[in-house]
Structures are given as C-alpha cells and as structure tokens.
Amino acid sequence: xxxxxxxxxxxxxxxxxxxxxxxxxxxxxxxxxxxxxxxxxxxxxxxxxxxxxxxxxxxxxxxxxxxxxxxxxxxxxxxxxxxxxxxxxxxxxxxxxxxxxxxxxxxxxxxxxxxxxxxxxxxxxxxxxxxxxxxxxxx
Amino acid sequence: xxxxxxxxxxxxxxxxxxxxxxxxxxxxxxxxxxxxxxxxxxxxxxxxxxxxxxxxxxxxxxxxxxxxxxxxxxxxxxxxxxxxxxxxxxxxxxxxxxxxxxxxxxxxxxxxxxxxxxxxxxxxxxxxxxxxxxxxxxxxxxxxxxxxxxxxxxxxxxxxxxxxxxxxxxxxxxxxxxxxxxxxxxxxxxxxxxxxxxxxxxxxxxxxxxxxxxxxxxxxxxxxxxxxxxxxxxxxxxxxxxxxxxxxxxxxxxxxxxxxxxxxxxxxxxxxxxxxxxxxx
Ligand code: SF4
Ligand code: SF4
Ligand code: SF4
Ligand code: FES
Numbered sequence: 001x002x003x004x005x006x007x008x009x010x011x012x013x014x015x016x017x018x019x020x021x022x023x024x025x026x027x028x029x030x031x032x033x034x035x036x037x038x039x040x041x042x043x044x045x046x047x048x049x050x051x052x053x054x055x056x057x058x059x060x061x062x063x064x065x066x067x068x069x070x071x072x073x074x075x076x077x078x079x080x081x082x083x084x085x086x087x088x089x090x091x092x093x094x095x096x097x098x099x100x101x102x103x104x105x106x107x108x109x110x111x112x113x114x115x116x117x118x119x120x121x122x123x124x125x126x127x128x129x130x131x132x133x134x135x136x137x138x139x
Numbered sequence: 140x141x142x143x144x145x146x147x148x149x150x151x152x153x154x155x156x157x158x159x160x161x162x163x164x165x166x167x168x169x170x171x172x173x174x175x176x177x178x179x180x181x182x183x184x185x186x187x188x189x190x191x192x193x194x195x196x197x198x199x200x201x202x203x204x205x206x207x208x209x210x211x212x213x214x215x216x217x218x219x220x221x222x223x224x225x226x227x228x229x230x231x232x233x234x235x236x237x238x239x240x241x242x243x244x245x246x247x248x249x250x251x252x253x254x255x256x257x258x259x260x261x262x263x264x265x266x267x268x269x270x271x272x273x274x275x276x277x278x279x280x281x282x283x284x285x286x287x288x289x290x291x292x293x294x295x296x297x298x299x300x301x302x303x304x305x306x307x308x309x310x311x312x313x314x315x316x317x318x319x320x321x322x323x324x325x326x327x328x329x330x331x332x333x334x335x336x337x338x339x340x341x342x343x344x345x346x347x348x349x350x351x352x353x354x355x356x357x358x359x360x361x362x363x364x365x366x367x368x369x370x371x372x373x374x375x376x377x378x379x380x381x382x383x384x385x386x387x388x389x390x391x392x393x394x395x396x397x398x399x400x401x402x403x404x405x406x407x408x409x410x411x412x413x414x415x416x417x418x419x420x
Contacts, residue, residue: 050357053380057373086414088387092380095319095412100407135373137332 006126007061011038016074017109018065019064024113032117033124036064044118045078049089052103056081056135061069062127064119069107079107101126102133142265144243145192147298148215151241153184161213162401165200166190174251178203180411190215194249194264194272199223199395202349204233208409211237215246217296221291230389232352242294244301246271254278264319270299281313281407282394285310312411319408336376337402344396344406345382350389358382361374383409390414 013019019040025032041047044067052063065086075077086105094100104123108116141149152164168189176195181187192215199216201223216224221242227233249272251317267272285308289301319327340400342359345351355402358381390413397406 040319048357049384050381052379057377089380089384091416092383092387092412093329095327095409096331096376096380097322097324099324106166134148135376 005006005030005131007035007126007132008059009036009062009064009123010055011036011064011066011128012044012051013038013040013122014030014044014046014067014073014078015040015042015109017068017072018116020110021066021108021112021116024111025116028113030117032120035124035127043073043075043078044082045073045075046078047082050083052086052089053059054104056098056100056133058123058137061130061133062104062123063069064123065103065105066071066108066116066119069109072107072109078118098133099130101130140215142267142270144270144299145190148192148241148243149187149190151165151296151298152181152187152190152213152215154200155213155239156181156187160211162210163205163207164190164213164215165203166215167192167196167200168196170195171262174249174254174311179206192243194247194274195251197248197251197398199347199349199393201227201393202395203346204238207354208233209237210293211239213239213241215241215243216291216294217243218286218288218291219245219391219393220349221293223393226391226414227352230350240291242291242297244270244289244297244299245283245291246289246305247274247279248272249274249278249287252348254349271304278406281311282307285312287344294340310411311413312407313359315405315408316411316415319415327390332372334404335375335379336372338379338406339402340375340378341401343399343401347395347399348386349393350386350391357385379409383413386410387413387416 021036044065047065055063065082067073067079067082069078090100090103093103106119121132148166155161156164159165163180164187165180170177170193174195176191178190178198178200179188179189193371199220200216201220204212228235233338239245264272287307289305319330358378390410392410392414394407400406
C-alpha cells in the first residue's frame with residue numbers, strides 16, 4: 001500500500017478574526033487535518049503576495065490566506081486591499097500553471113471555528129488529490 | 140549622410156541647448172557595432188552632431204531618465220517610449236516640467252538579430268522619401284509588426300509624418316496567450332518550467348525595464364544569498380511571478396525585457412497577459 005501524500009499548507013491568518021477562528025476551532029475541539037502551519041499577522045492587508053510566492057518556493061503545496069469578513073477588518077480596509085491584490089496575484093499563479101486550488105483567500109470570523117476547520121479540511125483533501133507541487137523540479 | 144529626421148532632430152536639440160531651455164538632450168548615438176545604438180545625452184550644441192535617428196533606435200529611453208533627475212531634459216521619444224514616460228509620470232517618478240519631449244513618428248524598428256550582417260548598414264535600411272525604414276515584417280521587431288500607432292501620445296513638438304495609416308494586423312502574441320490559457324494547469328506549468336529553467340537570474344530584464352524603478356527592489360534582498368545564485372526553479376518562479384505582479388498596473392508592453400533576455404525566454408507572453416487582464420477589467 002502506498003503511503004498517502006500529506007501536503008504542507010501554510011496559513012497566513014490575520015490576528016483579529018481568522019487566527020481567533022483557528023483558536024476557536026482548537027478550543028471547541030473541532031477536528032481538522034494537521035497539515036496546516038499557521039503564521040499570525042496583524043491584518044490580511046499586511047500579507048504581501050511575495051509571502052505566498054516564497055512559501056511555494058520553500059516547499060509549501062498550498063497556501064491559505066484568511067482575514068476578517070469584508071467590513072469587519074480591524075483596520076477598516078485591510079481585507080479589501082488583500083482581496084484586490086490576491087485577485088490579480090491568483091490570476092498570475094494560474095497563468096504560470098500553479099493550480100488554482102493551491103491558493104485560497106477566505107474570510108473567517110473569530111467565532112467561526114467550525115468554518116475554519118472545514119476550510120482546512122477541504123484544502124487538505126484537494127491538495128492530497130493534486131499531489132506535491134515540487135516547484136524546484138526542473139522539466 | 141543623415142536622414143531628414145536625424146538632421147531635424149540635431150537642429151532642434153542644438154537650438155534647445157543653445158537657448159538654454161534644456162540642460163541636456165537625450166537621444167541615441169551610434170553603438171560600437173552596426174545596427175546598434177546607445178542612449179546618449181548631448182550637453183552642448185557640438186555634441187548634438189553625434190545624435191542619430193535610424194531603424195536601430197530601439198532602446199527605451201524612458202528607463203534612462205531617472206539618471207538626470209533635477210535637470211531640464213530634452214528627449215526624443217517614439218510611441219513605445221512615450222507610453223513608458225506617461226507611466227513614469229503617473230507614478231511620480233519624473234516631472235513633466237523638467238521634460239521637453241520631441242516626439243518622433245515611428246513606423247517600426249529593426250530586429251537586429253534578424254538582419255543579415257551584409258546589409259547591416261543603417262543608411263540602407265532607411266527610405267529618405269517616406270522617412271521610414273525599408274524593412275519587411277520579417278525584419279521588424281514583433282511588437283512593431285502589430286503596432287498601429289505611429290504617433291506618440293505625449294510630445295511638445297513632433298518630427299516625421301504619417302503618410303499612410305498602418306494596416307490593422309493580428310497580434311500573434313494574443314493567439315499564443317489564448318493557446319496557453321486553453322491548456323490545463325499541469326501542461327501550462329510544464330511549458331513555463333521548460334522556458335524558465337533557462338533563466339539564469341541575470342536580472343537583465345529588470346535592469347532594462349523602464350518601469351522597474353524601485354530604488355531598492357523587493358526581490359533583491361537575497362541576491363547575495365548563494366542559494367539564489369544557482370539555478371533554483373523556486374527562486375526563478377518567485378522572481379518571475381512577483382515581477383509580473385509588480386508590473387500589473389505599470390507595464391506598457393515595450394518589450395525591452397524580452398529583447399535583452401540572453402536566454403530568449405518569451406517574456407512578452409507574460410507582459411501581454413498583463414495587458415489582456417487590464418483590458419478585461
Ligand atoms: S515588463 Fe517588459 S514590456 Fe513591460 S514595461 Fe518592463 S520592459 Fe517593458
Ligand atoms: S521587480 Fe518589483 S520591486 Fe523590483 S524593481 Fe521591479 S517593480 Fe520594483
Ligand atoms: S533576462 Fe532572461 S535570463 Fe536574465 S533574469 Fe530575465 S528572464 Fe532570466
Ligand atoms: S484585521 Fe483581520 S483582515 Fe484586517
């Protein structure tokens with residue numbers, strides 16, 4: 001029996017909503033795969049697409065960027081900037097042939113522990129099916 | 140012997156310098172090889188004699204302007220270069236009141252790599268009667284073949300004339316992009332892996348780009364990192380996807396990046412994609 005592929009996912013989560021959401025998921029013992037590693041940042045507006053590119057460069061198979069729901073950003077409009085940035089960045093990833101399922105931008109509030117668990121589970125399943133990204137492999 | 144445009148350009152540059160309305164006049168001089176020119180800033184009326192205008196005046200002068208910040212610059216711009224200058228103005232990189240623009244009508248420039256060394260004389264490539272290069276589509280730069288805009292969008296005075304409007308031609312690159320986009324992601328990835336694996340991260344494309352104007356490039360932080368000096372596909376991928384992202388709103392498709400790439404990587408596919416995305420929004 002071949003071993004199941006376990007993807008590495010990097011989660012870039014805003015401190016005020018998405019990270020609290022992940023916390024809520026933990027506190028309420030929601031089950032989700034252990035494939036995600038989380039970096040907490042102050043706001044999704046702080047997340048430069050360069051962080052995402054670097055994550056892929058250094059071996060991530062998928063990247064999740066999550067912040068507060070539109071209108072709920074603690075710095076008013078950080079998530080609006082994130083949305084605009086990542087819309088054009090995601091188009092470029094796709095153009096370079098990085099499967100769209102490898103990058104996800106989503107919103108999770110502090111109370112939505114279950115939603116966070118669902119997002120991570122979905123992403124993990126999709127990435128398991130996609131297989132490793134292997135960005136460094138030539139030809 | 141000089142073409143009419145060349146003579147007029149020298150005269151105007153000389154007059155501007157003599158009357159003191161500009162401190163330098165930026166144009167081209169003959170390069171060290173035939174069919175190559177180099178950007179050249181004439182600072183006195185005698186130096187204007189070295190200015191040339193011919194079918195080899197390809198380099199985008201917009202990328203040179205920042206070197207003369209704070210001085211009153213006269214500059215000769217063709218359409219591509221004027222587009223870049225408009226972007227530089229939009230991003231507050233240069234000042235309009237420091238700039239005096241002589242727009243030059245452009246009917247296409249030579250792709251030096253496609254012209255046999257035997258007829259590599261810029262004089263013979265120029266038709267004095269129509270004031271345009273005597274070049275067929277197979278000798279012009281690709282971007283010039285599909286160009287329909289001979290007159291620059293920005294100028295204080297204009298040299299040259301448009302005798303006949305250029306014909307509408309199909310932009311081959313757009314067809315290439317549609318083909319790429321029709322592929323599934325793994326095939327497209329394989330295409331780019333193959334192309335980008337040639338990249339040596341020499342950064343020539345960035346150095347040549349008039350709109351890569353950052354004083355400290357965000358992608359240069361690790362250039363001293365030995366891991367980045369090897370051909371690491373991860374680093375190459377980051378560089379190209381991030382440069383494309385940074386140029387999303389800036390790139391004008393002047394194609395200097397592709398022209399200078401020593402590995403012949405089809406970077407115009409990326410820049411055309413940016414343009415296409417902007418049009419769709
Ligand atoms: S990316 Fe290339 S085509 Fe676009 S502005 Fe820069 S040099 Fe010109
Ligand atoms: S690659 Fe990006 S950060 Fe670097 S000079 Fe170009 S636009 Fe600026
Ligand atoms: S000029 Fe070509 S080889 Fe050099 S960094 Fe750009 S794409 Fe790579
Ligand atoms: S603080 Fe959460 S997205 Fe701005």
